[in-house]
Amino acid sequence: MQISMTVNGNEVVSEIEPRVLLVHYIRDVLGLTGTHWGCDTTNCGTCVVLMDGQPVKSCTVLAAMAAGHDIRTVEGLATAGTLDPVQQGFMEEHGLQCGFCTPGMMLTARALLDKNPHPDDTEIRKAISGQICRCTGYVTIVRSIQWAAAHPAGAVADVAATDEVIEGTDTAIPDIADTEVKA
Amino acid sequence: MTVIHDRPGNPAAGDADRPIGFGRIQRKEDPRFVRGKGNYIDDMVLPGMLHGAILRAPVAHARLVSIDTTNALAHPKVLAVITGKDLVALNLAWAPTLSADVQAVLVTDKVRFQGQEVAFVVAEDRYAARDALELIDVEYDLLPPVIDARKALDPDAPLIRDDLEGRTDNRIFDWEMGDEAETEAIFAAADVVVAQEIVYPRVHPAPMETCGAVADFDAVSGKLTLYETTQAPHAHRTLFAIVAGIPEHKIRIVSPDIGGGFGNKVGIYPGYILAVVGSIVTGKPVKWVEDRSENLMSTSFARDYIMQGEIAATRDGRILALRTSVLADHGAFNATAQPTKNPAGFFSIFTGSYDLKAAYCKVRGVYTNKAPGGVAYACSFRVTEAVYLVERMVDILARKLDMDPAELRLKNFIKPEQFPYANKTGWVYDSGNYEKAMRLSMEMAGYEALRREQAEKRERGELMGIGVAFFTEVVGAGPRKHFDIVGLGMADGAELRVHPTGKAVVRLSVQSQGQGHETTFAQIVAEELGIPPENIDVVHGDTDQTPFGLGTYGSRSTPVSGGAVALVARKVREKAKLIAAAMLETRPEDLEWEKGRWFVKGDPGAGKTIEEIAMAAHGTMTLPEGIDGNLDAEVTYDPPNLTFPFGAYICVVDIDPGTGHVKVRRFIAVDDCGTRINPMIIEGQVHGGLTDGVGMALMEIIEFDEAGNCLGGSFMDYLIPTAMEVPDWETGFTVTPSPHHPIGAKGIGESATVGSPPAIVNAVVDALAPYGVIHMDMPCTPARVWEAMQGRPRPPI
Numbered sequence: 001m002q003i004s005m006t007v008n009g010n011e012v013v014s015e016i017e018p019r020v021l022l023v024h025y026i027r028d029v030l031g032l033t034g035t036h037w038g039c040d041t042t043n044c045g046t047c048v049v050l051m052d053g054q055p056v057k058s059c060t061v062l063a064a065m066a067a068g069h070d071i072r073t074v075e076g077l078a079t080a081g082t083l084d085p086v087q088q089g090f091m092e093e094h095g096l097q098c099g100f101c102t103p104g105m106m107l108t109a110r111a112l113l114d115k116n117p118h119p120d121d122t123e124i125r126k127a128i129s130g131q132i133c134r135c136t137g138y139v140t141i142v143r144s145i146q147w148a149a150a151h152p153a154g155a156v157a158d159v160a161a162t163d164e165v166i167e168g169t170d171t172a173i174p175d176i177a178d179t180e181v182k183a
Numbered sequence: 184m185t186v187i188h189d190r191p192g193n194p195a196a197g198d199a200d201r202p203i204g205f206g207r208i209q210r211k212e213d214p215r216f217v218r219g220k221g222n223y224i225d226d227m228v229l230p231g232m233l234h235g236a237i238l239r240a241p242v243a244h245a246r247l248v249s250i251d252t253t254n255a256l257a258h259p260k261v262l263a264v265i266t267g268k269d270l271v272a273l274n275l276a277w278a279p280t281l282s283a284d285v286q287a288v289l290v291t292d293k294v295r296f297q298g299q300e301v302a303f304v305v306a307e308d309r310y311a312a313r314d315a316l317e318l319i320d321v322e323y324d325l326l327p328p329v330i331d332a333r334k335a336l337d338p339d340a341p342l343i344r345d346d347l348e349g350r351t352d353n354r355i356f357d358w359e360m361g362d363e364a365e366t367e368a369i370f371a372a373a374d375v376v377v378a379q380e381i382v383y384p385r386v387h388p389a390p391m392e393t394c395g396a397v398a399d400f401d402a403v404s405g406k407l408t409l410y411e412t413t414q415a416p417h418a419h420r421t422l423f424a425i426v427a428g429i430p431e432h433k434i435r436i437v438s439p440d441i442g443g444g445f446g447n448k449v450g451i452y453p454g455y456i457l458a459v460v461g462s463i464v465t466g467k468p469v470k471w472v473e474d475r476s477e478n479l480m481s482t483s484f485a486r487d488y489i490m491q492g493e494i495a496a497t498r499d500g501r502i503l504a505l506r507t508s509v510l511a512d513h514g515a516f517n518a519t520a521q522p523t524k525n526p527a528g529f530f531s532i533f534t535g536s537y538d539l540k541a542a543y544c545k546v547r548g549v550y551t552n553k554a555p556g557g558v559a560y561a562c563s564f565r566v567t568e569a570v571y572l573v574e575r576m577v578d579i580l581a582r583k584l585d586m587d588p589a590e591l592r593l594k595n596f597i598k599p600e601q602f603p604y605a606n607k608t609g610w611v612y613d614s615g616n617y618e619k620a621m622r623l624s625m626e627m628a629g630y631e632a633l634r635r636e637q638a639e640k641r642e643r644g645e646l647m648g649i650g651v652a653f654f655t656e657v658v659g660a661g662p663r664k665h666f667d668i669v670g671l672g673m674a675d676g677a678e679l680r681v682h683p684t685g686k687a688v689v690r691l692s693v694q695s696q697g698q699g700h701e702t703t704f705a706q707i708v709a710e711e712l713g714i715p716p717e718n719i720d721v722v723h724g725d726t727d728q729t730p731f732g733l734g735t736y737g738s739r740s741t742p743v744s745g746g747a748v749a750l751v752a753r754k755v756r757e758k759a760k761l762i763a764a765a766m767l768e769t770r771p772e773d774l775e776w777e778k779g780r781w782f783v784k785g786d787p788g789a790g791k792t793i794e795e796i797a798m799a800a801h802g803t804m805t806l807p808e809g810i811d812g813n814l815d816a817e818v819t820y821d822p823p824n825l826t827f828p829f830g831a832y833i834c835v836v837d838i839d840p841g842t843g844h845v846k847v848r849r850f851i852a853v854d855d856c857g858t859r860i861n862p863m864i865i866e867g868q869v870h871g872g873l874t875d876g877v878g879m880a881l882m883e884i885i886e887f888d889e890a891g892n893c894l895g896g897s898f899m900d901y902l903i904p905t906a907m908e909v910p911d912w913e914t915g916f917t918v919t920p921s922p923h924h925p926i927g928a929k930g931i932g933e934s935a936t937v938g939s940p941p942a943i944v945n946a947v948v949d950a951l952a953p954y955g956v957i958h959m960d961m962p963c964t965p966a967r968v969w970e971a972m973q974g975r976p977r978p979p980i
Contacts, residue, residue, distance in 0.1 A: 017310070019310070020310075024309075027225075027226075028308075028309075031228075032219070033219070033222075033223075033225075033226035034218070034219015034220065034221075035219070036223070036225075036391075036392070036442070037225070038391045038392065038393070038442075038475065039475040039897070039898045040474050040475045040476055040897060040898075041475070041897045041898050041899045043897075043898035043899060044391060044475075044898055046391055073219065074217075074218065074219030075218070075219050077217075077218075077219075078218065083217065083218075087217040087218070088217075090213070090217050091209050091210070091213040091214070091217060092209070094210070094863045094864070094866070094867045096213060096216055096217070096697075097443075097697035097698070097699065097867055097868075097871065098390070098391070098392070098440075098441060098442045098443040098696055098697025099212070099213075099215075099216030099217075099221045099440065099442070099697065100221075100223065100390075100391040100392045100442030100443060100697075101391050102216055102217060103219050106217065121911075124906075125906040125907055126906075126907070128905075128906050129905045129906050129907045130905075131905070132391065132898070132903050132905060133391070134389065134390055134391050134443045134445070134871070134874075134903065135443055135697050135867070135871045136867060136870055136871055136874075137867075137869075137870030137871050137872075137873055137874035137909055137912060138870075138874065138905075138906040138909055139870055139909070139911055139912050140866075140867060140870060141906070142906070
């Protein structure tokens, strides 16, 4: 069947099997591999894209169901070469490690901030609660989204510290100059 | 003690005050990931690439009667259907595991676990490949399965591994460490002895990206290029040479960006081998990427230890000895990835952080009709199980003695002046200051106030628990003379080239799965040579481009490869010194180093920067005798000992007495990983591990029913923490450098995964003290907590 939709602002028209999932359409047909896939059961959310501005799990949407709609993927987050504040925030606050869940997390964050520019931490946690990150423990993702909320224009200046790390150290780094070099 | 109450800034790249060397800088890999430009295995597309899918057994134990592939082969988009019989002809039906066993690549004789590989379809697209699986007819003759490890050695237990010659039972190994007689003598004379069965159930690393491969065999050159999700590309290359009979110089393993590993991507899975066979058979590249159920049901699980713990002490709380007997369920094939001489990994570190008089452990490994594996999920070769055992036993002892669990630990810690400390099972702990870390965590937690709050709440019938745990990790194997994987010594290489303009490239044998190697290792070179990290490219994950080494698992990247990188940079620095001396027309011994340049002692103005030296090295000047015209070096680092990171964790939970639901209210983690290269990355590693701990302690378990059906085969059943289940982590640190490591660093990647489960379970059990609960096994799900509250705690397996 033939479908057409808008992806990251571009009209696309394709001939596909009716059963093709949106995630596979985006990845395999359009070649936009920033959208990932991580489970069989709509639990993990690595496949989240925005459909008409709303986060959807693209593994649970048929490409045919997205026909006529406006789809935004991670590749469409930056505009005119400038990173979205959410993308900057994830780099500033270490909101990613392996990077696999990151595109979905960032798109959910973008949708949240569009609706609610100043969410509290609980609202952020709820917004991303349908998505799994196995690396970060989520707190740095919350910080990343707060960074984006605090920098709607993507300013580069550093944010004030929002939490604390207590350091207790009185042991010096050993003298390393004499360590033997082994070939 | 210095207490700093603010978080250091994170200057964006380009800022003048950004550290050149160690410190908090943004990650070099992030720009591609936030743009969706990572390159994971399923993103790879090669010209003419085909897609593979695996037919898996629906039952746990059954004789294979017949396979009919006629209809599948008739599918218009199917190019090949490969069965065990085909592999027998290629001598590929069985492959060696990483633990001196063999594993079936495809079933030839009988199915030994649910989800085992039965046939492989190669088709034009992934949908067609899946369709064709439905067209294969397989007839099975069911056999009774062995599911409960406790029954694996019963006289009437079915024999699982009848493929192994001379095998008459399901025993894999018996292994012991420590002095049994000495330990028994101390137990016999001790004032207090406490015993408890402690079960660490089967869990799964479940990285967000599943395992996969793209195999590309060039029949003309005979070269195999295998892109695969591997944490250990070089070890895989050697093993593929052995398995497939392809000469090793004709194999190139490429590990692209990996979407999380946690130990899941160490082993060689049948799917990788089948992709290679598919490419050889069809003459085209073949991609195979497993789905989530395949990942959870067939790839390397973790834990599955049933431990009988015993602890002996004096009446006033001096811990004397520990003893344990372990039943280890390894599944249908012994495919754990661990050093050859350590069938139970580094479990013998179960002596923990305490100064003991004696210790003894024995571990029996058995086969069951479950998926193979066992060493995975950030376990540091079974240190997770060891730390969980000792930290539960110490808490149980504290209850018996009516002592505060923190005080009992403080009383028994190995003292700073005792390091290096030889424990009772053969380890030499490199450095530590346990009391300092414990007291810092108590200070951060407000421990005394928490205990007062708890007492008040108990009066009101509210269930609040405070869990304390202290761990000592052992990470960074070798030395190579003691530790090997299938005969390959556990050392790692590094190559460094400084180009004429002073920009550098460093090549590693280890492979990141999200740990930030491209940043951390650039920072080590930057610290040693004064070249800014953004001018240093880190190359890894491609065996044709990197030196040999054993890879990333067991938190060994920084302890081993970090040492290699520091030493290779120093080698370059020493070479630069000789060249600088020639440039300055002085003697090398008259030069002094400051970060980035050599200068004449007493004349700081007369010096040469590393950039100037690099240009001179490649230029036309006459170089000193014996110096090649470059600024390159290579090193293979064989660590003299492992490193022993440690930490003090305190967890506060609230339990709903009506439902048994556990809420982690606070978690305080003080970690010591020696010298800190990038505090931001370290904090991230700790956060991730703590979340693993919440998962294992409260939610995650791979269960089986009596027929051997896996009950944790999807994310509907295998629950992983989301943002709603984790608190705002409170992290702190102390710095006790490793005395033998070139930069004093220890590993950090698995510390929190090791240390957090006992802290959480200790908190749960502490909360349930009014109900007389002394122990409950993980996961502390509402139903299981409820059962414990009713006086009916049950083991999960």
